[in-house]
Amino acid sequence: MVIVRSPKDLLAGLLFIAAGIAAIAIAANYTLGTAARMGPGYFPRMLGMLLIVLGAILAARSLRLTGPPLPGWKWRPVLVTLGSVVMFGLIVNRVGLVISTILLIVMASAASHEFRLRDAVISGIALAALAVGVFVIGLKLQIGIWPGAH
Amino acid sequence: MDLLANLAVGFGVALTPVNLLYALIGVVLGTLIGVLPGIGPVATIAMLLPTTYALQPVSALIMLSGIYYGAQYGGSTTSILINMPGESSSVVTCLDGHQMARKGQAGAALTVAALASFFAGTVATILVAAVATPLSELALKFGPAEYFSLMILGLIGAVVLAHGSLLKAVGMIILGLLLGIVGTDVNSGVARFAFGIPELTDGIGVVTVAMGLFGFAEIISNLESTEKRQMVSTKIKGFWLTKEQFRKAWPAVLRGTGLGSVLGVLPGGGAMLSAFASYTIEKKVADDPSEFGKGAIQGVAGPESANNAGAQTSFIPLLTLGIPENAVMALMVGAMTIHNIQPGPQVMTSNPSLFWGLIASMWIGNLMLVVLNLPLIGMWIKLLQVPYRLLYPAILLFCSIGVYSINNNNTDIMLTVLFGLLGVVFVKLECEPAPLLLGFVLGPMMEENLRRALLLSRGDPTVFFTRPLSLVMLLMAAGLVLLIVLPNFRKTREVAFHEE
Numbered sequence: 001m002v003i004v005r006s007p008k009d010l011l012a013g014l015l016f017i018a019a020g021i022a023a024i025a026i027a028a029n030y031t032l033g034t035a036a037r038m039g040p041g042y043f044p045r046m047l048g049m050l051l052i053v054l055g056a057i058l059a060a061r062s063l064r065l066t067g068p069p070l071p072g073w074k075w076r077p078v079l080v081t082l083g084s085v086v087m088f089g090l091i092v093n094r095v096g097l098v099i100s101t102i103l104l105i106v107m108a109s110a111a112s113h114e115f116r117l118r119d120a121v122i123s124g125i126a127l128a129a130l131a132v133g134v135f136v137i138g139l140k141l142q143i144g145i146w147p148g149a150h
Numbered sequence: 151m152d153l154l155a156n157l158a159v160g161f162g163v164a165l166t167p168v169n170l171l172y173a174l175i176g177v178v179l180g181t182l183i184g185v186l187p188g189i190g191p192v193a194t195i196a197m198l199l200p201t202t203y204a205l206q207p208v209s210a211l212i213m214l215s216g217i218y219y220g221a222q223y224g225g226s227t228t229s230i231l232i233n234m235p236g237e238s239s240s241v242v243t244c245l246d247g248h249q250m251a252r253k254g255q256a257g258a259a260l261t262v263a264a265l266a267s268f269f270a271g272t273v274a275t276i277l278v279a280a281v282a283t284p285l286s287e288l289a290l291k292f293g294p295a296e297y298f299s300l301m302i303l304g305l306i307g308a309v310v311l312a313h314g315s316l317l318k319a320v321g322m323i324i325l326g327l328l329l330g331i332v333g334t335d336v337n338s339g340v341a342r343f344a345f346g347i348p349e350l351t352d353g354i355g356v357v358t359v360a361m362g363l364f365g366f367a368e369i370i371s372n373l374e375s376t377e378k379r380q381m382v383s384t385k386i387k388g389f390w391l392t393k394e395q396f397r398k399a400w401p402a403v404l405r406g407t408g409l410g411s412v413l414g415v416l417p418g419g420g421a422m423l424s425a426f427a428s429y430t431i432e433k434k435v436a437d438d439p440s441e442f443g444k445g446a447i448q449g450v451a452g453p454e455s456a457n458n459a460g461a462q463t464s465f466i467p468l469l470t471l472g473i474p475e476n477a478v479m480a481l482m483v484g485a486m487t488i489h490n491i492q493p494g495p496q497v498m499t500s501n502p503s504l505f506w507g508l509i510a511s512m513w514i515g516n517l518m519l520v521v522l523n524l525p526l527i528g529m530w531i532k533l534l535q536v537p538y539r540l541l542y543p544a545i546l547l548f549c550s551i552g553v554y555s556i557n558n559n560n561t562d563i564m565l566t567v568l569f570g571l572l573g574v575v576f577v578k579l580e581c582e583p584a585p586l587l588l589g590f591v592l593g594p595m596m597e598e599n600l601r602r603a604l605l606l607s608r609g610d611p612t613v614f615f616t617r618p619l620s621l622v623m624l625l626m627a628a629g630l631v632l633l634i635v636l637p638n639f640r641k642t643r644e645v646a647f648h649e650e
Contacts, residue, residue, distance in 0.1 A: 008578070008579045008580050009315070009318075011579055012318055012321065012579040012580075012581055015575075015579070016321045016324075016325070019325055019328070023328050023343075026342075026343055027342070030335075030338075030340055030342060031338065031340075034609055035604050035609035035610075035611065036604055036605055036607075036608045036609030037605065037609075038337075038600075038601045038604065038605075039338065040335040040337070040338045040340040040342055043331060043597040043600065043601075044328060044331060044342065044343075047324050047327050047328050048328070050324055051321060051324045051325065051328070054317060054320055054321045054324065055321065057317060058317050058318065058321065061317075068580075070578065071578055073578065074373075074374050077369075077370045077373035077374055078370055078571070078574055081366070081369060081370055081373070081542075081546060081570075082366065082370075082567045082570055082571060084543075084546065085366070085546060085549075085550050085563060085566070085567050085570075086563070086564065086567055088547075088550045088554075088563065089550065089554065089560035089563030089564060089567075090560060092554060092560075093558070093559075093560070097551075101547060104543070104546065104547055104550065105543045105544070105547060108542070108543035108546050108547075109539060109540075109543045111373055111542075112373060112538070112539040112542070114537070114539045115539065116539075119539075119540065120543070123540050123543065123544070124543075127543075127544055127547055131547065131548075131551060135201070135551055135555070139201050139204065140204065141201070141551075141555045142555075142558055143551070143554070143555065143558070
């Protein structure tokens with residue numbers, strides 16, 4: 001029976017192998033060429049093979065060397081913070097900087113276990129004013145302030 | 151003397167009101183993020199990079215580098231006062247700096263940190279100016295084979311001197327190289343790894359990668375830890391050093407400066423490594439090593455001078471060879487590229503005012519820091535009382551606006567989120583993101599030089615061994631790899647990064 005002693009190394013190794021295989025598979029569509037006249041496929045293919053070898057060593061080693069266990073994975077901070085950024089990206093060119101800022105701040109704040117709605121709204125309004133001042137007026141970035149203004 | 155004439159040009163550029171202003175903004179911002187835990191110079195520089203499009207290139211670089219060395223000053227403040235390193239390079243300063251503060255010597259600790267940093271910054275700036283010309287001249291003799299070997303040496307060095315698993319770091323470099331070649335191939339016009347997404351044919355931006363892997367992933371990791379930050383504010387009084395303290399501190403400053411200047415130039419080096427190494431050495435040479443950990447002033451003076459010297463001299467490989475050696479320098483490559491400056495030995499001759507202006511601004515920035523730092527400490531402490539639950543959404547917001555403003559479309563935001571997610575996975579698997587960023591920046595350059603070298607040699611790979619300069623660099627790289635295998639060095643390396 002195979003015993004994994006270092007799960008972090010095993011997963012990292014598998015990740016590298018997967019990335020290497022993907023790189024080689026995609027690069028198979030590009031001309032390989034020769035060493036003297038490298039095509040666009042040459043370098044990626046080389047890197048992909050290196051990555052697979054490395055990943056394999058890492059994964060094999062994880063069965064012998066003992067390492068720390070995998071840490072837990074908390075979904076709330078990951079989903080809420082990244083979700084708030086995705087939302088910001090989707091709406092900012094439609095509703096403008098002010099509304100999207102307030103929404104991002106309130107939503108992102110909810111990722112913390114110390115979330116307080118009132119504080120988040122106040123902070124959102126203050127930061128919206130700051131963002132407009134610094135980025136639109138100060139640095140003259142081309143971002144609309146209000147809905148439809150862009 | 152040429153050096154003096156060059157520096158005169160530099161000061162002429164750096165002392166214009168506009169550039170003074172940007173140096174000031176840079177160092178104040180740097181101190182700020184140095185004080186605040188949970189956001190480092192990499193994320194901050196990435197955040198501000200897009201906003202520098204409109205600036206003069208030299209102003210942009212002055213501001214961005216100010217952030218890096220400013221962070222070294224700010225990081226020490228929180229280490230001393232509340233035993234919390236604002237920056238990874240200030241971790242060692244906590245050990246003795248905070249103990250000094252608890253003994254009522256907070257003022258002295260802050261003074262010695264500031265003065266040590268300033269002294270080191272001055273020496274390192276002169277060093278950068280002095281070696282820049284000969285190194286650039288050497289680099290101009292490099293052909294593609296030499297460049298390729300130099301990059302191999304740089305990447306291997308970055309791995310050997312970095313902390314964490316070697317195999318993983320090499321894997322991260324290769325992943326970075328692969329990500330770096332996303333986009334249109336300059337030789338064939340083929341869009342590689344673009345998945346039919348038009349924005350990807352231009353390649354992935356360095357800001358996108360850095361912001362996701364460093365900025366977003368860091369915030370998420372901080373949110374996962376339920377640890378409460380504790381505030382211990384100490385009354386600060388007595389900024390003057392006693393004679394005894396001064397006597398103990400200055401040799402440590404000299405050693406730290408020397409050590410930091412050397413380690414800063416090495417690939418993978420920079421502020422953090424220098425600080426750790428300096429602490430280890432100070433402990434070894436001290437008359438009474440048992441003082442360490444209980445408020446030894448050498449334990450503050452050494453690492454603080456070393457981290458600042460290291461931060462400064464890590465600009466040398468970037469400015470003279472065009473090779474970044476740590477994550478911050480990788481971003482500086484990005485900053486130069488958006489202003490259409492190809493980093494490399496030719497910058498000094500084609501753009502002397504930018505080159506010497508940047509170097510002169512480093513000394514001016516250090517002067518500003520030492521003058522500003524002590525009076526502003528009260529303000530930084532107040533800022534630290536802002537709870538993280540209010541701070542991180544603001545950081546997320548500025549990151550998002552920064553990324554959005556690169557192309558005014560949301561593809562970049564989605565990509566950054568993707569890298570953020572990947573960054574969290576890397577944190578869980580203990581894979582350091584810094585080597586990935588280095589590989590990412592070097593990817594296109596490496597492929598181009600490999601291609602050219604082999605084209606010139608008609609496909610003969612021995613070209614890397616038959617050209618003397620290239621051979622020397624490959625031998626050095628091999629030597630580094632051998633070092634790692636030696637059990638003795640391995641042990642020292644582990645100790646150096648676990649000095650706690």
